[in-house]
Amino acid sequence: MTKLPNWADIVLVPLVSLLFAAIISALVLLAIGQDPVAAMNVMVTGALGSPYGWGYTLYYTTSFIFTGLAVTVSFNARLFNIGGEGQAQMGGLGVALVLLSLPVWPHWTVALVAAALGAAAFGAAWAAIPAYLQARRGSHIVITTIMFNYIAAAVIVYMLVDVLRPPRQMEPASARFPEGAALPTLHDIPGLSLIFTREVPANVTLFIALVAAFLVWVLLWRTRLGYQIRAFGQSEPAARYAGIDPFRTIMITMLISGGLAGLMAVNNVMGEAEKLVQNSSEGAGFIGIAVALMGRNHPFGVLVAAFLFGFLYQGGAELGLWTTIPIEMRIVVQGLVILFTGALDVMVRMLLARLFFRKPPPEVAVAARERA
Amino acid sequence: MGFYADLLQILDSTLRLSTPLLFACLAGLFSERAGIFDIGLEGKMLIAAMASGAVAALTGTVWMGLGAGILASLCLAAIHGVASITFRGNQLISGVALNFLASGITVLVAQRLFGQGGRTPALSGDARFGEIVLPLTETLRPVPVIGPFYADVISGHALLVYVALLCVPLTWWVLFGTRFGLRLRAVGENPGAVDTAGVSVIRMRYTAVLITGILCGFAGAYMATALQAGFGKEMTAGRGYIALAALIFAKWRPWAALWACLLFGFFQALALRPDVVENVLTVKVPVPALDALPYVLTVLVLAGFVGKAIPPRAGGEAYVKER
Numbered sequence: 001m002t003k004l005p006n007w008a009d010i011v012l013v014p015l016v017s018l019l020f021a022a023i024i025s026a027l028v029l030l031a032i033g034q035d036p037v038a039a040m041n042v043m044v045t046g047a048l049g050s051p052y053g054w055g056y057t058l059y060y061t062t063s064f065i066f067t068g069l070a071v072t073v074s075f076n077a078r079l080f081n082i083g084g085e086g087q088a089q090m091g092g093l094g095v096a097l098v099l100l101s102l103p104v105w106p107h108w109t110v111a112l113v114a115a116a117l118g119a120a121a122f123g124a125a126w127a128a129i130p131a132y133l134q135a136r137r138g139s140h141i142v143i144t145t146i147m148f149n150y151i152a153a154a155v156i157v158y159m160l161v162d163v164l165r166p167p168r169q170m171e172p173a174s175a176r177f178p179e180g181a182a183l184p185t186l187h188d189i190p191g192l193s194l195i196f197t198r199e200v201p202a203n204v205t206l207f208i209a210l211v212a213a214f215l216v217w218v219l220l221w222r223t224r225l226g227y228q229i230r231a232f233g234q235s236e237p238a239a240r241y242a243g244i245d246p247f248r249t250i251m252i253t254m255l256i257s258g259g260l261a262g263l264m265a266v267n268n269v270m271g272e273a274e275k276l277v278q279n280s281s282e283g284a285g286f287i288g289i290a291v292a293l294m295g296r297n298h299p300f301g302v303l304v305a306a307f308l309f310g311f312l313y314q315g316g317a318e319l320g321l322w323t324t325i326p327i328e329m330r331i332v333v334q335g336l337v338i339l340f341t342g343a344l345d346v347m348v349r350m351l352l353a354r355l356f357f358r359k360p361p362p363e364v365a366v367a368a369r370e371r372a
Numbered sequence: 373m374g375f376y377a378d379l380l381q382i383l384d385s386t387l388r389l390s391t392p393l394l395f396a397c398l399a400g401l402f403s404e405r406a407g408i409f410d411i412g413l414e415g416k417m418l419i420a421a422m423a424s425g426a427v428a429a430l431t432g433t434v435w436m437g438l439g440a441g442i443l444a445s446l447c448l449a450a451i452h453g454v455a456s457i458t459f460r461g462n463q464l465i466s467g468v469a470l471n472f473l474a475s476g477i478t479v480l481v482a483q484r485l486f487g488q489g490g491r492t493p494a495l496s497g498d499a500r501f502g503e504i505v506l507p508l509t510e511t512l513r514p515v516p517v518i519g520p521f522y523a524d525v526i527s528g529h530a531l532l533v534y535v536a537l538l539c540v541p542l543t544w545w546v547l548f549g550t551r552f553g554l555r556l557r558a559v560g561e562n563p564g565a566v567d568t569a570g571v572s573v574i575r576m577r578y579t580a581v582l583i584t585g586i587l588c589g590f591a592g593a594y595m596a597t598a599l600q601a602g603f604g605k606e607m608t609a610g611r612g613y614i615a616l617a618a619l620i621f622a623k624w625r626p627w628a629a630l631w632a633c634l635l636f637g638f639f640q641a642l643a644l645r646p647d648v649v650e651n652v653l654t655v656k657v658p659v660p661a662l663d664a665l666p667y668v669l670t671v672l673v674l675a676g677f678v679g680k681a682i683p684p685r686a687g688g689e690a691y692v693k694e695r
């Protein structure tokens with residue numbers, strides 16, 4: 001008997017993994033002579049203690065929902081898309097090219113739809129090549145997507161320095177996006193502006209992210225295609241036997257995954273920076289891996305995990321501002337979360353299974369003793 | 373002066389830049405030949421660079437730094453081993469996790485020790501690997517063509533450069549000339565057969581992973597104490613992934629790994645001298661294109677356009693003993 005009850009598998013395993021990551025993080029802080037409790041206080045106050053903090057936390061959350069969903073979709077087909085970072089950056093290029101193509105945009109909704117299409121198309125295209133190579137030529141998708149991250153970075157540098165940079169500008173960045181392309185932030189939305197009384201980076205993309213999470217859930221668990229994707233992930237031979245085309249499944253899965261990663265650019269490039277800069281995604285593509293693992297490859301889990309990492313990112317930035325703890329602390333936590341939820345989950349499961357099954361319930365133990 | 377001098381200079385930096393790639397590539401070779409994927413080469417190099425930079429700065433001796441680098445790298449290797457061998461976790465995810473861990477921890481520790489924004493102090497004198505002038509350098513220098521080549525390219529590198537080059541025949545001999553090597557390769561192809569022969573798969577794989585740790589330690593220590601004078605944030609800059617690319621390019625073979633690393637090191641050296649590239653090709657090549665070349669080549673190899681790269685058959689799969 002080694003199978004954990006369902007609720008333990010869904011709730012307890014991630015929680016215990018998170019607990020492990022938190023304990024080790026606290027130990028790391030102690031080791032560099034910092035106070036973990038004080039650090040936690042700064043993080044909570046900075047990320048959740050004010051509307052301004054929430055504005056940043058939700059902004060990061062939005063990005064992480066997209067990249068987390070991207071990894072989730074690919075994981076469900078047992079394809080490990082590490083290329084979210086490159087796909088998100090190419091998505092940023094798509095946003096920039098679309099928005100800079102018109103001198104002025106009539107309304108932000110028009111700009112939003114156009115930019116989102118551009119972002120998704122570029123992200124998907126960047127995932128398409130590794131997907132094709134995996135499906136047709138058997139090249140390992142993990143390695144090809146890593147390589148494509150670096151190639152994307154090089155493409156972006158080239159585009160920014162040699163193509164998109166306006167004349168007489170030193171900084172390798174595109175021109176500012178034209179009039180009418182700015183997205184409303186939570187401060188600009190009637191009703192919410194009562195809470196967010198100042199400009200915050202969180203913007204309407206947040207709602208698109210929530211809709212995207214719902215749509216991914218519908219796709220994976222309520223459609224024929226989603227069933228095919230999950231069946232393919234469970235067992236390729238079985239899926240093949242059932243008439244599911246592996247080539248088609250790999251391609252569609254990766255196009256959706258890349259498109260979702262690309263859509264992240266609507267949040268950061270269009271919603272916040274309003275121009276394309278180098279390394280626009282700032283590692284959010286990689287955080288998607290942690291978010292998907294933490295969220296147990298389920299869109300609703302991804303929402304929770306993305307918020308957690310949004311908190312971690314904003315809180316970590318506050319640590320860098322107000323304490324002597326370097327901002328890199330959040331990368332340590334991110335690594336630990338991936339380690340415990342992703343690579344050491346068997347350990348956590350074994351530990352929990354021991355708690356659940358090895359120790360007999362008290363009455364059984366008493367009965368055994370009486371018999372002896 | 374002129375073209376030959378430029379060429380010599382580029383070849384000289386090729387050798388310097390290839391060295392960390394070569395250490396890391398051979399490191400990955402041991403691990404992957406034993407059936408353990410390791411995309412954590414980058415993290416191990418980085419943590420070794422920090423540890424060696426820090427300890428060399430504190431003790432003033434480069435050898436202590438090298439030892440510390442190897443130890444730090446071994447720690448990460450051990451975690452990777454526990455996660456992927458003992459607990460049969462996903463080896464790719466474990467590698468990704470350790471890369472992040474190293475990326476953060478290095479800055480935290482360096483900042484705590486030296487308070488210089490995550491750097492370690494600049495090293496000099498005995499705290500660095502000095503340049504070794506090989507014998508006969510000055511005698512041979514007047515010989516046309518070969519003389520300057522020997523003096524400027526072959527001679528005058530840090531000790532670790534030559535160690536890395538020696539590691540190539542050593543690795544080849546260990547893997548293909550010893551019983552240990554035969555077993556290690558077998559564990560990566562068909563662990564069940566090795567188990568049947570009464571050899572512990574677990575122990576073989578741990579040994580391989582620890583050798584990987586040691587070699588990555590050399591790679592990192594070289595970065596911080598020879599190639600540069602101290603550790604800087606994210607100083608490995610994706611070299612672990614380039615090494616991985618070189619490993620695939622070399623189809624998991626030691627001698628081919630040497631050529632792959634020299635080739636990728638050559639690209640890195642070219643990216644430092646875009647003016648020379650422009651003169652030779654007579655067209656302006658954007659620097660990013662040179663930066664991306666190793667990755668593009670690797671993708672082409674993976675796609676099977678430049679020979680087929682077939683990884684060790686049991687790679688990435690945990691071994692479960694039959695009961």
